[in-house]
Amino acid sequence: MSLDEAARVLVRLVQDFGDSIEDESATDDEKATARRVMDWLASLMRAGRNADGETERLCAALAAASEPVVLVANEVGLGIVPENALARAFRDAAGRLNQRVASMADRVVLLAAGLPMLLKDPALLGQRP
Numbered sequence: 001m002s003l004d005e006a007a008r009v010l011v012r013l014v015q016d017f018g019d020s021i022e023d024e025s026a027t028d029d030e031k032a033t034a035r036r037v038m039d040w041l042a043s044l045m046r047a048g049r050n051a052d053g054e055t056e057r058l059c060a061a062l063a064a065a066s067e068p069v070v071l072v073a074n075e076v077g078l079g080i081v082p083e084n085a086l087a088r089a090f091r092d093a094a095g096r097l098n099q100r101v102a103s104m105a106d107r108v109v110l111l112a113a114g115l116p117m118l119l120k121d122p123a124l125l126g127q128r129p
Contacts, residue, residue, distance in 0.1 A: 036072050036073075037071050037072065037073035037074075037097065037098075037101070038073055038074045038076070038094060040058075041054075041090070041093060041094055041097055042090065045086075045089070045090060045093065051093035051096075051097070052093070052096065055093075055096065055097045055100055055101075056100075058097075058101070059100055059101065059104060062101070062104065063104065071101055071105075073094070073097070073098050073101070074094070075098070075110065076090070076091045076094045076095065077091060077094075077095045102119070102120065105120065106120075106121075106122060107120060107121045107122075108120035108121075
């Protein structure tokens with residue numbers, strides 16, 4: 001799948017507000033389950049669960065996945081420092097989560113203003129995914 005095709009699929013997935021999105025137009029090779037990661041993180045933090053421990057559980061599940069998975073996450077570290085402690089804790093946990101997931105991902109695309117910016121792709125480094 002080209003970067004343009006991946007960006008179009010990602011935009012379609014982001015536009016859906018469900019917790020889990022199956023991309024019906026994807027071929028069998030491209031089928032992916034998308035999860036809105038920040039909603040997941042916020043839910044577990046509201047429940048008082050350990051964000052770092054749950055991040056490791058998520059990463060273990062991703063490593064064991066038999067099909068490609070697309071994770072959609074907000075970038076929360078580019079703004080001002082939140083005033084309240086809970087918002088700061090969420091921002092910090094989200095940053096650690098994004099870093100951890102990106103470290104194990106084959107491809108990382110930052111979508112800003114509708115434009116995909118490729119941050120990580122093995123093909124650019126001459127590697128196989």
